[in-house]
């Protein structure tokens with residue numbers, strides 16, 4: 001009797017598998033993505049986006065995880081914006097939005113964990129609601145630190161795990177949110193930023209700490225600034241006032 005032995009399936013590294021799953025999720029939801037978030041966009045999201053983008057310094061700006069291009073209306077006219085995402089479905093939507101708004105942006109299909117830009121390319125790297133879905137956030141944040149110029153800045157708006165009982169509630173809700181939005185809401189993103197070697201200048205909490213606006217700079221930047229002025233190495237966690245955006 002002849003026995004057939006199936007060909008061994010080539011092993012797909014776990015990280016590659018995770019990236020493929022997240023990318024496929026966003027391709028799948030791209031058409032409905034904007035509708036899913038309409039209420040939030042009409043409410044606080046647009047205020048937070050405006051506030052974050054008002055801090056952007058050019059001329060070279062990188063948006064990581066552009067999605068359907070919800071930040072495009074806030075792009076500063078005087079800057080050159082490059083925006084990346086690894087989901088072709090989301091990028092296509094961003095392209096349509098840019099065209100409708102006559103916005104100038106270079107959209108590139110790229111994985112945040114493997115940016116193809118040279119070191120020290122951008123004055124500002126910015127991302128909104130991205131590092132909860134990037135499979136390896138520390139790896140991607142290291143890439144961000146690599147491509148930002150010394151003296152440049154990193155601006156993030158992210159769902160994070162809040163402290164206390166609310167954190168436990170967020171942990172419970174997280175699997176459902178991940179299924180619908182493809183993003184986690186309980187990561188310790190500020191800690192990931194530090195682990196990636198970036199220096200946090202400021203954290204503004206919103207919604208009782210469920211969302212944070214994080215301002216950071218590269219380690220290189222600290223070295224260069226240290227030559228001219230004292231630099232605070234302790235992150236400034238603003239108090240509850242900033243919670244009410």
Ligand SMILES: C[S@@+](CC[C@H](N)C(=O)[O-])C[C@H]1O[C@@H](n2cnc3c(N)ncnc32)[C@H](O)[C@@H]1O
Pocket residue numbers: 022023026064065066067068069070071084085086087090110111112113127128129130133134135140181183
């Ligand atoms: C929750 S959406 C946010 C989109 C947009 N920034 C916004 O504020 O509406 C997350 C986006 O990050 C993208 N993304 C996740 N991981 C990524 C990675 N490793 N490289 C590039 N894009 C990624 C997804 O494809 C998706 O478009």
